[in-house]
Amino acid sequence: MIVTLIIACEVGFWVLLAAGLALRYLAGMRRTSVVVLLCEPLLEVVLLVVTAVDLKNGAQPDWKHGLAAVYLGFSAAMGHYIVTRADAWVAYRFAGGPKPAGAPKGGGARTAYEWRMAGRFVFAGALAIALLQAAIxxxxxxxxxxxxxxxxxxxxxxxxxxxxxxxxYTLFPKKAEEEKARPSLLDRLLKPASERSGAHTAEDRTLTRR
Structure with a gap:
């Protein structure tokens, strides 16, 4: 049941995210979209309560309970970042907003970016460890x-x-001109199809010339 609930929470997260952004940018219902997006943390609360009740009822702790704690930790640490990036891309695609910036090309900006990303993973891991210790x-x-x-x-x-x-990246920083900006997987998935096809066309032309 725990694994099924984890999957349901993940699916529910993306459904609520899509619904919230659609209400904001397609239907113009900004306040309603905020309410929908604020429902996302409730999914994690449900998972936390169900996991705690399962342990209280005498269930033997196993990998499923550990996975639930890890999922909760990463959802809490990464959820806001994912929502913010998705919101920026949808605003760019449907509301004329500025194009979201990808990872910096190099130099100090790239180093700072990598430390911010590491900080998110450290927070997620630390929170998961704390939840696991609480379960212990x-x-x-x-x-x-x-x-x-x-x-x-x-x-x-x-x-x-x-x-x-x-x-x-701190000890061996790359120069900005030596490294092309590499968008994250989330950015690539949310990028408009026209831009993705345009990039492929440019690559095909380059290969043809060679």
Whole structure:
């Protein structure tokens, strides 16, 4: 049931996001869109309550409860960023807003960008570790908590890897002219189809000339 609820929360997040942005930019119902978008955290609250009740009723802690804690941590840390980026792209596509900036090409701006991204992952991992620890205390010493502690170790690895990536940009910064801007996966998915096809056409022409 926990895994099914996690999937339902993820699907619900994107449905509410799409509905909220459609109400804002297509229907012109800005206040209603805010209400819809504010419903997204309720999905995580439901997952948290169901997971806690499941453990309280004597369920043996396993990977599913650990996954729920990790999902909650990353949703809390990344949710606002995803909503903000999606809102910017939809505003650009349908409301004449400015084109969202991608990752900086290099230099100090790129280093700062990488540290901001690392900070989000550190926050997500730390929050997941805290939720996992709360579950361990909730179950008590008599319950099997090995699976929950395994998830904590994985989050430490996630934090460490992202810090190393950011540190590499600090120790070995790339010059702006040496690196092209690489938009995130979310930016590529939300980019208008006309721009994506235009980019492919330019690449095809370059290959043909070669």
């Amino acid at each position: 205390w909730y179950v008590g010493g008599d319950g099997g908590t090995a699976s929950l502690r395994m998830w904590q170790q994985r989050m430490v690895w996630v934090i460490g890897i992202n810090l190393l990536i950011a540190l590499s």
